[in-house]
Ligand SMILES: Nc1nc2c(ncn2[C@@H]2O[C@H](COP(=O)(O)OP(=O)(O)O)[C@@H](O)[C@H]2O)c(=O)[nH]1
């Protein structure tokens with residue numbers, strides 16, 4: 262194992278080998294990674310984290326590929342974190358978002374990492390946040406995060422983003438309805454992708470109607486709806502500008518600081534929950550080990566009794 | 580702490596057949612591995628770059644174009660050049676004498692189209708360990 266100092270220097274020098282090993286440790290929730298995360302946290306670049314969510318197949322990866330290309334034209338070093346679900350049965354995952362980003366594969370200034378959602382104890386957003394910290398310390402800015410917008414975990418993930426894009430496309434059934442409830446409220450920018458298709462405009466006006474029902478004060482960010490088609494190089498510049506405009510908005514009136522404080526607080530809570538759960542698990546097993554031998558099992562009586570015992574032993578003592 | 584074997588599965592070279600490699604990628608996922616699938620037509624440079632960024636424990640390449648010797652050699656060379664010690668295995672229509680040559684070169688294992696996905700899974704389970712810090 263390389264020394265902590267060597268890892269630290271490697272990260273700040275954008276050493277891909279060292280970074281990927283650290284990201285791996287982060288992914289595996291290796292406690293050794295925390296020591297390094299703690300040290301690199303203050304060295305982060307203030308990179309804009311842009312989260313993209315939406316149903317499978319709407320073109321999130323294709324859009325990221327195009328946005329990365331635009332950022333590269335301007336000379337930015339770009340990070341991408343693409344999350345795909347793990348199978349709850351086998352734990353395996355097939356991560357295929359990179360297929361759409363092939364043209365950046367040999368570019369060392371584009372760091373793309375695929376993440377499997379796994380069944381993480383502290384929740385996905387905590388572990389995603391750890392990966393973001395590594396990429397920000399390496400100096401990647403902006404960083405795109407891709408998640409499928411159909412599960413709770415995925416929606417949680419968006420809490421770590423500065424700017425949230427909900428991506429929809431015509432012809433994918435009723436895409437608005439298929440999304441997790443609440444997801445339509447979190448978008449800073451709505452993207453109607455596959456604008457080359459006929460019904461794109463219909464979808465656009467549906468979304469505009471939805472936004473129109475809300476009341477915004479002049480202080481609020483007014484969500485935008487943008488039509489894109491990466492294949493035809495349509496709407497990309499506009500989308501890039503909207504993303505930048507949101508960043509500018511956040512950087513005014515202390516909004517970004519407040520947002521980042523929120524993210525940091527979440528991380529604290531997530532890490533604490535994780536640690537406490539781990540601790541408790543051992544205690545719980547100990548409690549239960551003896552309990553099963555008791556009289557016939559009424560699950561209500563049993564859980565009440567155990568909870569009382571548990572409270573006395575663990576909570577009241579401390 | 581949960582450790583998972585992570586694999587990069589891809590295709591280098593010019594041939595456009597990805598049915599076989601997709602079947603393998605899915606079988607590996609179903610066996611509980613995390614599989615990063617790169618798609619078709621990758622260059623050795625891209626494969627090595629992706630493998631490093633993704634922090635994988637092994638690279639599995641499918642080559643059907645007949646250019647396997649040069650392509651594997653290039654991948655191994657680039658890995659070495661970048662200081663990465665990621666094991667490489669392969670699959671494709673590879674004549675037996677070339678399998679010998681590939682292994683001599685440093686390719687850990689080569690599967691021919693007759694190989695069952697179970698055999699590949701078993702080989703990974705026996706030979707590939709998840710990396711750590
Ligand atoms: N017609 C059309 N197809 C697109 C467009 N953008 C992406 N696609 C296609 O949509 C499919 C899914 O794209 P992908 O980026 O993988 O979607 P994701 O699952 O949301 O990441 C691919 O076959 C893309 O080529 C577009 O603007 N127009």
Ligand SMILES: [Mg+2]
Nearest residue numbers: 321322358407
């Ligand atoms: Mg995708």
